[in-house]
Amino acid sequence: MINLTIDGKEIQVAKGSMLLDACKIAGADLPTLCYDPELRLAGSCRMCVVEAKGRSNLLAACVTPAENGMVIETESPDVVETRKIILELLLARHKLECHTCESDGICKLQDYCYRYGVKDSRFQGEGPDIYKDDPNPFIERDYNKCIMCTRCVRACEEITGARAINVEDRGHHAVISTAFNGNLADSPCVFCGQCVMVCPVGALTSKVSARKGKSYQVDKVLTTCTYCGTGCTFELNVKDDQIVGVTSVRDENWSPVNRGALCVKGRFGWDFVTSSDRLTTPLIRENGELRPASWDEALDFAAGKIKEIKDKYGSDAMAMFSSARATNEENYLAQKLMRAVIGTNNVDHCARL
């Protein structure tokens, strides 16, 4: 174990721990932009700098191993000044349009500028306009807001394994880009949206959720994906009784299968729920056409017909195709209905199809 002092608190951490972990244990909330607990360390944004007694340089806590006897301050005047400068440098390049930004309220840049009272930037020179429309229907890419934390690149490579995007190194003008600066659809991108999940600002956002509600206007309901059998969990974002988005839960305790990672269907395929094609009333066939009916009418009709068939031909003249998409509870009831009520074992579902 390693003993050290953080903001006056003496703590013990396991050997090999980084200062960032130690600070967390000590209850210090360090700001981070490029750090992501699941991804390779980049140590590039320097927001997490702390002051160590007896050292002339500030240390980036995410990449500095904790050492015995260290005395660390996490919000010293030097530290705060450095963070302000970093934020100002980022602002000089970041297009501020918080009022229309999808990430308003969940943006780390916004949060930290608020925390350190950084209003605008003393570093002149609006960056060049690097916005380029990407016509895919899933992901909006606005690199005028990019702060070059490279989390998207690492998530794409390390979580999804797609390697669709990279840092296009042009020194000071480095940007995130697909090979040959093309559209995502022409790259190995699989539109999983892991890059959107990890982007700390509004540079990568969901087109499907655009203008449907800001983060602080939605309620989140944890549930399980309705598509494939992997069983990913995520949060449905709800506003005014409508689904307006899907967000990841990255805590293993609540997202045990996927830890927030999703595929294109889970992340961007939810709007069928509120499609105008939804059936909203029972229907009965009359003179060859289906017409709207009340629940009583439809249920009585169905029950009457079932009884008729049962009386005339026996229970085994009825069958049910239950649903691999319905819940366990519903499948239990469906087979109980066939077996206990109608009296046949003719119940199956599309396990084989």
Added chain:
Amino acid sequence: MTNSINELQNDATAIFLIGTNTTENHPVIGYKIKSNVRKNGAKLIVADPRRIDLAEMADVYMQFRPGTDVALINGMMNVIISEGLLDKDFIENRTEGFAEVAKVLEKYTPEYVEPITGVPAEDIRKAARIYASAERGSICYAMGLTQHSTGTDNVKSVCNLALLTGNLGKPGTGVNPLRGQNNVQGACDMGALPVSYPAYQQVTNPEVREKFEKAWGVKLSPNNGVTLTAAINKAHHGELKGIFVFGENPMVSDPDLQHVEEALDNLELLIVQDIFLTETAQRADVVFPGVTFAEKEGTFSNTERRVQRVRQAITPRGDARPDWQILCELSNRLGYPMNYSSPEEIFNEMRTVTPSYAGITYERLEGKGLHWPCPTEEHPGTPILHKEKFNRGLGLFHAIEFKEPAELPDEEYPLILSTGRSLFHYHTGTMTRRAEALDTHQPDNEIQVNPVTADKLSVADGETVRVVTRRGSIELKARVTDILEENVIFTFFHFSEAAANRLTNAAALDPVAGIPEYKVCAARIEKI
């Protein structure tokens, strides 16, 4: 799955994928496999008639002729035995029937298997060595293995392979079917099967039946019911008079749609309960509007047997009702009262008759969920099956001979047609075709054709062609790609306007599972 999903990322040291295009059909599992290969150096073996994404990073890729799975796996086992790579202790202590299998395998040398499968003998050897000498080898498969007239044989063969090498009952091993739909595992567990009550308790077993008769307070039928595909046939013959279709769309998902159409039109009663007016619902006599996963409470069981909560986020649209309420209402009208106040109450009744779910409660499901079997409320759940012993005691080897698929190419239909899924769509497309972004990205079906074949037929990439089989024909765009061999073509089944199942063969069923041979039928391409 015998094992859990995360073991594929963290524990397996070799992974053998056969008949699963994992990155398209179970994408998140695909990510985990990639990560294990790249970060931990796990070995990867891919067997698939198409050179799928994961084949690119495989240590061995075997592009085999569709339907020759048994020959390929027997070939691998032949190598394992002849090179002494088998797990003798495991075979001795935990299995039976090895001698018979070994005998059948004798003739399946890689040289014998090569001309059948089209896989070079050396690759079969390499694959066998990698899997058999791995510390922890996992086999994953999906419908590519099962949707054959020999589907059951294929599954038994991969089980043989795992038994032979002792790759069962430990982390990172196992025989792992990746199930295609969110709750196909749960639907099976709950007894939505013609031969079993919940937890696979057989309807023909008098003791079991008595238990359910007591629980439900009625006499129950002692006879096995009919499978979905058999039900369609019976409806066609006029023996079956009424079908209640709940959240399924046989008018797109079932083989030979012409036949399905005629069968459904022959019924006296077709009830459909769904969220959209599907192709099937359009033919119904009465339609009940159900709700989506976002509008109800309940549980799903995923492919690794993990039971997880589904939670209501919004109220049902219009007059639609949660599906469980509709089923209760219908039951009440049929004279059997079902008065549950919530899905949780149904779940609690279910677990009294379902031993593998008996220890699961909604409260315990908060957070990580639970893997069944979970027999008591103190039981932690079972991520890995067969640790100490198999359900039947000893693991049983099955001696399996290779059989050709039911419909082979000939002069009139020279190509092998296979069907499957796209990353961007799901099953019959009922949901994804109405998810705007997904349908914008991939609005049309396609037929994938090898460049040489396309050239022979003078078909250009993007050109609309007609694909014809003995059942029917569809028109769709050709996509020229060298991921498949010259005599194989492939299409998706999500698109009702160019429905793959107008082409597929309903007559070719696996004799045990009744699964249709979606992965092989004879076809030809015509220019329009």
